[in-house]
Amino acid sequence: GDLLVIAGRGFSSRLFLGTAGYPNQQVMLDALAASGSELVTLAIRRISLDGYSESLVDVLARATGGRAGGPVGLLPNTAGCLTAKEAVLTAQLSREALETPWIKLEVIGDRDLLYPDVEELLRATEELVNDGFVVLPYCNDDPVTCRKLADLGAAAVMPLGAFIGSGMGIRNPHAIETICARSPVPVVLDAGIGTASDAARAMELGCSAVLLNTAVSKARDPVRMAAAMRDAVAAGRAARQAGRMPMRAFAEPSSPQLGLIGS
Amino acid sequence: GDLLVIAGRGFSSRLFLGTAGYPNQQVMLDALAASGSELVTLAIRRISLDGYSESLVDVLARATGGRAGGPVGLLPNTAGCLTAKEAVLTAQLSREALETPWIKLEVIGDRDLLYPDVEELLRATEELVNDGFVVLPYCNDDPVTCRKLADLGAAAVMPLGAFIGSGMGIRNPHAIETICARSPVPVVLDAGIGTASDAARAMELGCSAVLLNTAVSKARDPVRMAAAMRDAVAAGRAARQAGRMPMRAFAEPSSPQLGLIGS
């Protein structure tokens, strides 16, 4: 039916999930199952570091291998990288280790805000695209940067709704809507989602998918929130396709008032 | 599982639907089916007027009679009434004609805005409750009026999100949240919903259900929008129960940055 295609790969689910910050690994796997997500992102830095995370890849493969669509797709990310050089190197290690050219490209210009550095991001995107990667850059809600990333060959653009981990929702819906209206590649809302209505809103604004992590992993009940997000993304997508009613500043009767009684 | 109970009656679906303004009756029935709604509202005035609408009740009964839960519940409404007296009389005619004591009580103080008249509404609620009705008053987003309606015996309160038919969403989320936090009876968000994320938001604020009409009937594709609303209400309800993450004004890394590369 309504398949999202990025770089030639089809997704039935338009919800992408992160793997960090869960109470434990089982909750993460249960949340992943409840979300229906077919693509998860994980930090390369963490993987290369410790045994726990190295096995995360195996765990994901085993846990999702039996699904109809096969194992969940991996979207390694370059979280923590501060320069294009560092991000490119991280991506290359990732491709070697995980045998996937897909990369969620994060190049951060501020350690506190985790806000993208546009210059470094564009540089790294160009280099990685030229090196054969499928690049999904995490960027700010800047329509010009989004267009330049697409022009450089990014497979999708991933503008932020709000600062990473803030849960503040979409701070500038007009910017996101503008980006979606003009983007030649899929727009994936990344960062800022705090609750289900935020995810629905992203889709209504025209996003092709939503990527989130903390909103699920730090909910009181991550598994239930994952299911909520699944439904919210579906609802927002359907509402967008259904074509919402126009807003009216003043009221209009929905129940016609033609009756005899009391008139 | 998660049953909503109003006046002793259980509802699996927390989405109530109106019946006005559809392109035609079949679209209305298809939207109703797609919504999963178990309760629909319809204007008494219209029913008492014309043959078409009289049969609306029969049509609904026939179309939904085969469902597992039996035919869809009817919530007749007093749309168009301007005084308590008129609304009470309309409700009594409704009970006689439709053989249900349920009534969505609308007493409007302004024909353009379709905004409730609080004095008349309280008066009519008291009278109808005393007369054995199950009263669901449509009211403004006023916590004191909501509490008084509950004290008078209303089975639920139905504050507006925005003017009827405006599709402007929930104009004052803080008021709705306050009402929900204090209400001894279920709160049903009524009026103002324009798209799916609005419905999800209502549930996240603590509403027990959502009633809407124009957002579905005037969507470009009412049936698809009805399905969107079904999912949005489910998503908002689950998100509320899951306990959302706290908002943070500043960013926090969701991908721990402990790696070796480039540090």
Added chain:
Amino acid sequence: GDLLVIAGRGFSSRLFLGTAGYPNQQVMLDALAASGSELVTLAIRRISLDGYSESLVDVLARATGGRAGGPVGLLPNTAGCLTAKEAVLTAQLSREALETPWIKLEVIGDRDLLYPDVEELLRATEELVNDGFVVLPYCNDDPVTCRKLADLGAAAVMPLGAFIGSGMGIRNPHAIETICARSPVPVVLDAGIGTASDAARAMELGCSAVLLNTAVSKARDPVRMAAAMRDAVAAGRAARQAGRMPMRAFAEPSSPQLGLIGS
């Protein structure tokens, strides 16, 4: 020039101030002077209670007596009253003690939220108007209640922007704008103002004046905030009269681009 007239009395300043919660009386007087306000509200209950407050009236008279316009006007209020009966009695005591028929009518339906009780408010308004009072009722942002208050003879209506003392600004600008567009009497935004831009916004929405208290008395520097509020009210009023530019969803060049260089 641009005089506000309420019940035949003209005001050059469209900012009304409360007298509660200041660090001390001198700060209150300095803030009052800085605000340029010509009308202050004070709680009758407090006045009738203690010597300090009884003298508040004298203090205000002495401190403002030398102004060009004469002493500041007093707008006693019925804060703390929960019923029409109580409010009417308080107003009568106020008129006797302070020799003014002006009364800011507060009838509260919830001790925590300090939210108006519409039924009691309408009742008290009717009674006090009939008894010759100049009634300025504090009400919710409900266009029907506002119209009924005006119909009963209220000299102005004073809808809330947000809960008293919350400083949350105007939670439902559309409601305030609707009230202003339809009101036959001046609309005074009362409660909810937290900072200067809130006050400017109220005036831009069409309010005739703003009444505030906590935003000044609980600012770190009340006197400077009072001056800010004075300017903000003037700015909002002028902006309203100047007729703002239309909003456009997309950008338009403000600097024409007709040049030779690089084109």
Added chain:
Amino acid sequence: GDLLVIAGRGFSSRLFLGTAGYPNQQVMLDALAASGSELVTLAIRRISLDGYSESLVDVLARATGGRAGGPVGLLPNTAGCLTAKEAVLTAQLSREALETPWIKLEVIGDRDLLYPDVEELLRATEELVNDGFVVLPYCNDDPVTCRKLADLGAAAVMPLGAFIGSGMGIRNPHAIETICARSPVPVVLDAGIGTASDAARAMELGCSAVLLNTAVSKARDPVRMAAAMRDAVAAGRAARQAGRMPMRAFAEPSSPQLGLIGS
């Protein structure tokens, strides 16, 4: 008193004005006088083109020469430039023609949205700073770009509130607040202001000044709107310095309720 200093030059007024789009030149001069502005921006491209605009500089000098502070300061801008190269050339022509090293640097990445191109902007800033210019770059509401501009030697940063000429106000107040909290140089809100409360809000968020054009030139009464903006900027600045009251989700009595009557 409260002087704003940019690149060693002091400004009593924190409102900067544009010169485009007025009904006629006299209205522009009257608005300028009413605004109290000490710095006006004008497009180089236009100036170099036609006699009218060449004389604009003379007109401004003559009209404002008699002021206490001397003639109004000129802030030529590079509106319409799409590349760093073009902007640098335009700035150099400007310096030669107008004998000022001050330049409002606009490098646009989208002709419709007039949205900055971050890469080109950074490049041009570096070049112009090295060439001795006083550079005030118009940028997006991106804290990393703002910091990099300051690091490169920009005298101030000028993030947008919304698209140029849209009058949509500040779409992302949290971003502006974050930029202000971290900026080592003055932050001037540029673009998006539609009415007085927007300007006050910008100052409350921590901006050092506001630059606007269309909000005044396209108001129904530009001169009155200019005065409104002057007061709004003063109000927002004072409110910021006064330290606003904290917001509270629930109400608190501002009039203590200690009375005898009815209790």
